[in-house]
Amino acid sequence: MTDGDGVPPWDDDELAGVDAWWRAANYLTVAQIYLAANPLLREPLLAGHVKPRLLGHWGTSPGLSFVYAHANRLIRHTGQRMIYLAGPGHGGPALVAASWLEGHYSEIYPRVGRDATGLARLCRQFSTPGGIPSHVSVTTPGSIHEGGELGYVLVHAFGAVFDAPDLIALAVVGDGEAETGPLEGSWKGVSFLDPRHDGAVLPVLHLNGAKISGPTVLARKPPEEVRSLLEGHGYDVLEVSGDDLPGMHQRFATGLAEAYDRIRAIQRRAREGGPQDRRERPRWPAIVLRTPKGWTGPEEVDGVRVAGTFRSHQVPLAGVRERPEHLALLERWMRSYRPEELFDAEGAPTPVVEAGNVPAELRMSASPQANGGLLTRDLDLPDVRGYALDVLRPGTVRAESTRQLGELLREIYTRNPDRFRLFCPDETTSNRLGAVFEVENRAFAERTEPDDVAVEHGGRVMEVLSEHNCHGWLEGYTLTGRHGLFATYEAFAMVSASQTVQHAKWLEEAGELAWRAPVPSLNVLLTSTAWRNDHNGFSHQGPGLIQNVLTQRGTVSRIYLPPDANCLLAVSERVLRSRSRVNLVVIDKQSQLQWLDLESARAHCAAGAGVWDWAGTDHDTDDPDVVLACAGDVVTMETVAAAAILAERLPRLRVRVANVVDLMSLVRPRDHPHGMSERRFREVFTDDVDVVFAFHGFPGAVHQLVHGRPRADRFHVRGFVEQGSTTTPFDMVVRNGASRYHLVVDALNNARRTPRGAGDLVDWCTAQLARHQEYVVEHLEDMPEVRDWTLGDWAHRS
């Protein structure tokens, strides 16, 4: 990077390069949408040259390329390292064109060379079976952002620049996207950005006026309101509007240079100054760019205005194969870019276009940050033994399991000051992860006050009351090669479920591209779970995200339900070391009984599932009468308690207890790589003995996971059946029919042998449940002392 801010004033001599590059990008965009042949228009355009089906989005594309062309100019003058995020990702052909013009596309995809043959392939492959998608996609070099599901361009941009002081993320926000909640909620990234150790995001709010068929709010607001809005978010607003050329080149170049100067000035001040200079949140620049939708495209078609209206959103000339006048319009449109100046005899970009490029190592399409696996350094992970609980005998120690993880995270923060962050909606302490605050503060760039605790402009624990921000920041952070964890209330993980799904899709596709290096996984810790949301109630009780993650491809999706602290540690070391996965880890934060020492926990987690001999009564046999299985902490407690009751009351019944940590181990290996082999599955669950399965989530999840396993209908699943309230933990398991008493009754109803005394025990269980019900009523009347507020004491044997 140059020292000075150093963008010289706009010089008309530069126009040739910038404008030619832009025309070339626009030309190639139109060609990708329309042409199957004759991509250089070396012969008159015929209907036969046009694709059989026209797919793609023209409207936003010229604006995306305009910004790209000018960013290139900025990079040429400053040597700045930038990545480009196209919020309106449906402008895919614009970004593909940019990458091709920069030569990087052909480096990655040699078939699509920088010549006429390559150009023909570039066109044919676009939005075509066997080719590439119409959106900016995983296949697009330089991208960490698809922009299919709108709303996340700024969260990805901010995530990319945290702990990346030398990087600027240029983020184009479309005015359609700007209407979404997640996008509106993400302008506030500047309230969490530190100019000293973070890079900068330069948002370009691109107002082109229309969505698919209606106007956009921001484009139709008075400009002073748009300015007011962004100033309210804390930005220093620069505006560039119009469609006049070369005027727009000049004005945007000036605006961009000005924005860059301001960014550099903020960074210089922060990085050179003393601590006091960090106290006030900088006013980071943002650009509002107003250009017509479909700029440079057909003004009018069939007597109706197209450019500047919603009609240019997708394919503005739909009838080119059937209607000669449309075909003529298309040819005139394409020739208006003067392709003969842009491509040489071989079809390669001419020198005037090349002049619009940047040095190879600074090409945005080749940015290593956008292929973050290239930059990934392993996390320096301490030995988790240092954080393990001593568990000499199962069920004798109680602890808040996530507190152990918090201590591990504290050490990870210490060892990895530049490549690990925790993201959490204001619940780090509540989730018992507060140990991190012993070594790192919350990031907060707004005013702090004396009563704040662990809040600092330069903090690196990311707390914002927005699952969308947390999730999206972590995505941007990991896609650019760093590591992290998103910890959130289980129920509210549904808020960002679509992001989880979309990120999984990204990783699924990335795994099929050899050139995309694996990136650190997206680790999601769900805590404050359904079963223990005692004081919040029904709205906070929902294990829904499991339902969505289990449908993603086996190459990516992982769901872990560690039953205790040491299993959580064992799972954590796995997921923090893993690459390109979506790891869901579910465990509650409340004090709970501990079962395994670390060594056993590691072995158990490595196996994914196993028999807990110490909990069952089938020690001397391979032939249990019934299997009590469980996955999830609270239901594990109930299962162990049920087994204890059975052991005491009906000692001759052979009960096996099995615990599942890695939920995907239940799946057939052909459906998921973690699926237990058939042999192993039989070892745990037998061939045909009935299994009473207590599950943390909705029972149907287990039903679908064991489908295809031997006699799957012997699995009788108890789980969360959408019953809840602000109530005691024990009442929660009773309401959902997953208490120890329910499990005992299920076990007796499904065991192969029904020993004498079974009927009495069923009666006893029924009586226990009735007594609980009485207690609830009585409690409301008389508020006696606590009797069953927690589950923790309930591994009783009577």
Place this chain on the structure above:
Amino acid sequence: MTDGDGVPPWDDDELAGVDAWWRAANYLTVAQIYLAANPLLREPLLAGHVKPRLLGHWGTSPGLSFVYAHANRLIRHTGQRMIYLAGPGHGGPALVAASWLEGHYSEIYPRVGRDATGLARLCRQFSTPGGIPSHVSVTTPGSIHEGGELGYVLVHAFGAVFDAPDLIALAVVGDGEAETGPLEGSWKGVSFLDPRHDGAVLPVLHLNGAKISGPTVLARKPPEEVRSLLEGHGYDVLEVSGDDLPGMHQRFATGLAEAYDRIRAIQRRAREGGPQDRRERPRWPAIVLRTPKGWTGPEEVDGVRVAGTFRSHQVPLAGVRERPEHLALLERWMRSYRPEELFDAEGAPTPVVEAGNVPAELRMSASPQANGGLLTRDLDLPDVRGYALDVLRPGTVRAESTRQLGELLREIYTRNPDRFRLFCPDETTSNRLGAVFEVENRAFAERTEPDDVAVEHGGRVMEVLSEHNCHGWLEGYTLTGRHGLFATYEAFAMVSASQTVQHAKWLEEAGELAWRAPVPSLNVLLTSTAWRNDHNGFSHQGPGLIQNVLTQRGTVSRIYLPPDANCLLAVSERVLRSRSRVNLVVIDKQSQLQWLDLESARAHCAAGAGVWDWAGTDHDTDDPDVVLACAGDVVTMETVAAAAILAERLPRLRVRVANVVDLMSLVRPRDHPHGMSERRFREVFTDDVDVVFAFHGFPGAVHQLVHGRPRADRFHVRGFVEQGSTTTPFDMVVRNGASRYHLVVDALNNARRTPRGAGDLVDWCTAQLARHQEYVVEHLEDMPEVRDWTLGDWAHRS
């Protein structure tokens, strides 16, 4: 409502009533959180009077009650009909206290009377097993908003006032909630509000500075930035700050009266003026209220500041049962409200408190809008026969099914100008529902332009590029008794999945309260589905929402997969007439083959699932060799095509074809009220014949739904297995292994008899799939004419 705006200037004589009411509400809030006995402090407070477990949120509560007390004053002076939405719904005890003070709580729950016994019960029940949740919940009279999952208070408020010109929704936005994406994206409701036929939303942005353990962005921003932000959204900002009393009473009363005057002025201008007065978006007032968190609570505990900090978020004095000094602090705190002035000898509110109430018919806790079922009038639904397609023979007509629904919706708009709206993220036309624009325009209060189509300030079709807004507006609209439909791209329904889940929870709970009248259902139409997102690709391909809706309670959740237009109409008339359901309806918008005439469609949809005799070859027998089942339009086409191939190639194989419209009919009746009886299930799927099931969504959904049915493992499900791209529809079914050829092979592999020729047919299918693969490659090279761009022509027999 009074004619004049008519709030007289603040008069110190009014102080007594407003302040006493507020003190009473605060007192009752603290009492609910802490006390199990001695609720009136008629005797000195002892540890034994304190609840065994302290749960609840104090911090936000005094602010909520302050706003409520002043809203009451406004209502007393103006007769205005208002509803109150508490964004920080965790301030539940404040709203319960308000309702009790208004007397409505005791009307609904006579057990909790307005006397000492009732007060004791009021306290005991709070956040207690068998009692009421700690959040504003379904049990709270006057509420349509729980505020558990944060972000939706403004969308609910706007939804409530659409087509309710006489209503003002007072919406308190907490500064924690204000950080969420959905909330930030919902200020823009004013850009869609019409002062003529809609009511008004009065947002009170309540900045109290802290969340659970950290500061909030808006509270710590310079006040001018907050003002700038809201002005940018289009509001006219009034600010009230402080903690001084009675100064705050006076200033807030003045601010509220001023806001009310401005609302009424806007409405008068719009309602009395000519059309030109409607052109400019009004600047609706919004109030920024700054008070300390935990205002009036303990200033300092154990030497640490509490009021005004995050420490007052929940229970500011945690050790009252153990530590006498905490107990003394609590008693001092409670007595600071002077309960002896507030409650009479019986425990009822004293006249000075009653003076703070409003006339019974205007009580916000008794607002009929907040129990919208009371106001619900049936939708005037035309006979759907007028919109049916003529289908003389199955598979002979092609049509865009949703277009028929669009025509039905047009007529519904015409007949129900005050009680039906369509909500859609800018995709009404794209989703083939554009017929509505023949009779109604898009609502849009910002500047319109000549090229806009069907855009008008007073329009009532709600298009905003925000699933959160669409979903939340519809929730608010239906909870206040009106009808609607949210139509969206299937994949992006995940964006608002958490809203779907939370609304289902609301309806589940409401169904258990006799006093809550059933409300119109939340109808969600998922179109532009995974299988036919040809031009958008993988990010747009995801049937995930089904996974979440199928886990909700059977009292509420419904999932319909109509295979064609007439089934869609038959389903639509059911869901539009239904009450208190979440109805998911999934069908694509592209041209597709039509199967059933309306009469058959109605019978089929009423049954939920049935055998399609005309498609199978088991006519003369109850004993098919294999069942081909399907649910969903595209896979139904593939299934019929597979059956046709089998009929031609292996006419002696007895193939039954069954179609499922109502997905929940698959479930055992004990698990869902729509579940088919065992007898009926056997009639459709036989006892034990293998079923090859082609499913629209993820296969696991069917696996879990048929769990417990006879020999459930005979169901072999093909569905969406997370494979996709921008490609042809036929390629989509091939990639996901759900094409007709896959189904034929599955059928042959699982049929009870394998007739001669089966091997040849398997080979032929394999060859067809290979040929398809070649075609994809060939296509990329040569771009031949369209061969298989659509599925529509593929019910072939060769």
